[in-house]
Amino acid sequence: MQEQQDPKQRIMRIAADLFSCRGYGLVGVREIAQKANVNISMISYYFNGKMGILRAIIESFFENYFEIIKANYDPALPPEDSLKKLIKAIIEFMRENREEALVMFSQLHIDEPEIRELKVQKVQKMFTFFHGLIRQFGVDPAQRRQQVAIFGPALISTLFSTFLLQPIAKGIFKIEYDDKFYDEYVNLISLYVLDGIHGVQRYMNEREA
């Protein structure tokens, strides 16, 4: 019986699993090593300690994330289509990397300096991208920074929300989180976000006038 994947990958995947459902601090390297079928020492060897696993997970997540964005953001399209396509791609990406996404999101507050720096850098990049996006929507340059500060987090959180509450929601609603659900989900959430943004835009323009 052979192991699939290389040990490093296995460790990261198992760790993401555990971190996402118990929290970084409550998961021990022993458990990770055991479940990943790897010798404990390998964790130090590969990742230079437990924190290194977390960093690797977050780094890998963002790397893939930005690739997805780059691949699916088309400024040539009308902003509505552009955003919708993006949302669709992001949701798909997060369905495939659910644990990693959750780790990234729910361990955002871990304030080890090393991690903090990483997070700031990545979130910064997300905001920069978002800044470009709302320019497409015609937001007044003077307003942009504030709107990014307000709607950037809101948008990110919105897209994460299903995954975050899913374990609890599953027990409450009797919903299947399958392809069909997510098709409708992308549809409605896109509408919601777009109309929300438009509403805000309209208001800003009126107020200015």
Added chain:
Amino acid sequence: MQEQQDPKQRIMRIAADLFSCRGYGLVGVREIAQKANVNISMISYYFNGKMGILRAIIESFFENYFEIIKANYDPALPPEDSLKKLIKAIIEFMRENREEALVMFSQLHIDEPEIRELKVQKVQKMFTFFHGLIRQFGVDPAQRRQQVAIFGPALISTLFSTFLLQPIAKGIFKIEYDDKFYDEYVNLISLYVLDGIHGVQRYMNEREA
């Protein structure tokens, strides 16, 4: 120099602080006890262990939260005003209970059975309330459950988002998170949410026709 508050309150507040910025698992009872200026043993004595603090924080948070909602939800108002008033109240509440809110939100994944049950129960209650809210907006009964499942988490996450990303955002934008900011914040977020919901509504009605 006398201590303010009773020790139990002090422990909960300090713990919320620490949990919110380092995560439950990485915070030790020693540190909590020391910063709260109580004997370590008191934590077991009062809360029956470290997990008891987390539970108490979450319980207290939701208790206050639902009181705010009860006090600020007025079904007699037009749904737009009703929602806006609610958002304003919730944001205000969360500004005053920032740490508790963050703990609740970011430790949602801790899956100790005891905590899990509590979370399910409270989130359930939130959804029930949300269910009533969208009825006010005229959502078709057949659609309500799905819309709650989609927009419930989205709305909650949106309202939490500023607080969640604030520590990072503070370093990126040079924004003062003061009364003025939050006034505008409530304004815009309300618009965003309302127009978002309206957009989805419009779409659903068209599709049905």
Added chain:
Amino acid sequence: MQEQQDPKQRIMRIAADLFSCRGYGLVGVREIAQKANVNISMISYYFNGKMGILRAIIESFFENYFEIIKANYDPALPPEDSLKKLIKAIIEFMRENREEALVMFSQLHIDEPEIRELKVQKVQKMFTFFHGLIRQFGVDPAQRRQQVAIFGPALISTLFSTFLLQPIAKGIFKIEYDDKFYDEYVNLISLYVLDGIHGVQRYMNEREA
């Protein structure tokens, strides 16, 4: 619903129970106080600490024990009858004070100075009595000390043995430890001890000759 017995008695009885089946060290005063329905502080108040309970139990046990011996040892009888009567009385006594007997016996090794002194004193007294007993059997004065050292412990252990192994034996044999059993028990054990002693006596006399 009123409490029977006075608190001191209640504490001692409960403690004997717990000590006998878990050992002194593994039983906490909290548990004793709770089961005895007494405030924890009362233990220090009455017994001057946990060790005080143990001492009180041992003291009380021996006090009653020597009273039983005094009341049932009749040097006027032939030694065989005298010993048999005594064994019968001791077994009866231990049936009624099973827990205390077990505590005394199984906690014999606790070497807190305070307890040690007590034990030495009481065991000494038992040996002194035993010394008188074997004189009745005509043991040569020169042999007495050695025989006490050998058969004293043997006799004591023999009489305790049923009680000590009873919890285990109950699960192995399907025997009812009732009046009928103990009648036969006293019968046979008395025979065993008497014939044993006689055999040793005979041997010693022969060897001397």
Added chain:
Amino acid sequence: MQEQQDPKQRIMRIAADLFSCRGYGLVGVREIAQKANVNISMISYYFNGKMGILRAIIESFFENYFEIIKANYDPALPPEDSLKKLIKAIIEFMRENREEALVMFSQLHIDEPEIRELKVQKVQKMFTFFHGLIRQFGVDPAQRRQQVAIFGPALISTLFSTFLLQPIAKGIFKIEYDDKFYDEYVNLISLYVLDGIHGVQRYMNEREA
């Protein structure tokens, strides 16, 4: 200065020492680790916790004990010789494993499920052996179970008695517990037991007739 024995053995021996003279509950792993000159963590590592040491001691004791019995029980001999040879071997064995024997005997009451099961199993085995032994003595099959229940514990206790009371007795009698003492001890105890058994046998036969 090198350590003799492997750490596991060292821990077990030291622990048996401490348990035997202070009781399982009053001995801390810290003390064991320190005296055995090993790191505290090794106790969990090797024995899976403090209780594991106790279990290991009891297991090892019985293992050796049954080996001694197997090696020294010769059913071909006349029962008297057979029993005497056995008693001699057991006493010798217990002299060499005094602490372990005491732990086994005096911690018999510890009722952790794990330990309980072990004890039941081992005591059962002792009784089974004893059952075979009294058959040799011609005990009526109908009587055997009861006699095992009565004289099994009595015999075991008798053989342990010297070791159990020795620490106290040492201070009372001025006896040297040396080879010479134990030679005589084995002699007399064998006589005592044998004549005791014979006496009981005679009585049973008479009663039956």
Added chain:
DNA sequence: CATGAATGAGAATTCATTCAT
């Protein structure tokens, strides 16, 4: 007499990491 909150020392255990092999 009685209470129960408070204390601080100490309990067992687990932690991430290292190092000789």
Added chain:
DNA sequence: AATGAATGAATTCTCATTCAT
């Protein structure tokens, strides 16, 4: 590259006891 025994600090929790009320 991989192992697993070993380390010692840190973990949470419980202990017997005290003291102000």
